[in-house]
Amino acid sequence: xxxxxxxxxxxxxxxxxxxxxxxxxxxxxxxxxxxxxxxxxxxxxxxxxxxxxxxxxxxxxxxxxxxxxxxxxxxxxxxxxxxxxxxxxxxxxxxxxxxxxxxxxxx
Amino acid sequence: xxxxxxxxxxxxxxxxxxxxxxxxxxxxxxxxxxxxxxxxxxxxxxxxxxxxxxxxxxxxxxxxxxxxxxxxxxxxxxxxxxxxxxxxxxxxxxxxxxxxxxxxxxxxxxxxxxxxxxxx
Numbered sequence: 001x002x003x004x005x006x007x008x009x010x011x012x013x014x015x016x017x018x019x020x021x022x023x024x025x026x027x028x029x030x031x032x033x034x035x036x037x038x039x040x041x042x043x044x045x046x047x048x049x050x051x052x053x054x055x056x057x058x059x060x061x062x063x064x065x066x067x068x069x070x071x072x073x074x075x076x077x078x079x080x081x082x083x084x085x086x087x088x089x090x091x092x093x094x095x096x097x098x099x100x101x102x103x104x105x106x107x
Numbered sequence: 108x109x110x111x112x113x114x115x116x117x118x119x120x121x122x123x124x125x126x127x128x129x130x131x132x133x134x135x136x137x138x139x140x141x142x143x144x145x146x147x148x149x150x151x152x153x154x155x156x157x158x159x160x161x162x163x164x165x166x167x168x169x170x171x172x173x174x175x176x177x178x179x180x181x182x183x184x185x186x187x188x189x190x191x192x193x194x195x196x197x198x199x200x201x202x203x204x205x206x207x208x209x210x211x212x213x214x215x216x217x218x219x220x221x222x223x224x225x226x227x
Contacts, residue, residue: 034213043220044201048110049213087152091212098152
């Protein structure tokens with residue numbers, strides 16, 4: 001199985017801050033990388049797919065980059081509704097695996 | 108707009124079978140990959156497997172001996188059966204639609220999730 005790691009595991013930030021979350025795979029996965037946002041009691045939703053493609057309806061302050069083993073999710077200006085947990089997922093090979101998540105909370 | 112909704116018992120006895128159904132509304136069940144994903148309390152997401160609308164399946168090897176995913180296109184539903192459950196199977200179970208584009212796939216939308224507790 002491909003192992004996914006994320007850093008940091010949690011972070012505290014203020015509204016307006018630029019936030020960067022890193023996801024790393026233990027082998028090259030090309031651009032087979034998706035990012036999801038998860039809030040308590042609400043269905044997870046995809047933000048970015050194929051490493052850098054913004055899902056329709058997702059605000060442009062979210063962006064994704066990377067290829068191979070190292071990927072980044074960036075929120076250019078954190079908004080109150082962005083406080084959530086963010087997880088990456090590789091779909092290069094089955095079993096599809098997720099990172100452990102990064103919780104973004106209010107400083 | 109496609110919506111997914113999980114249904115099934117919230118409590119299952121150890122060694123019994125966990126059975127969940129996902130009802131798809133607002134769209135067809137064809138030409139997508141219909142998936143189950145779970146999240147144990149306080150832990151990360153785990154992909155269980157998917158079924159293509161034609162019936163072909165792909166399961167996580169860690170669960171393959173215990174899991175069956177099936178689809179009923181006439182009812183626009185797909186189902187999960189997990190046999191011989193233990194407390195380690197306690198989790199929020201999500202159904203999700205896998206959207207293919209060439210060799211790539213992502214999951215959207217997801218159901219809101221249902222908590223299944225394995226306990227006597």
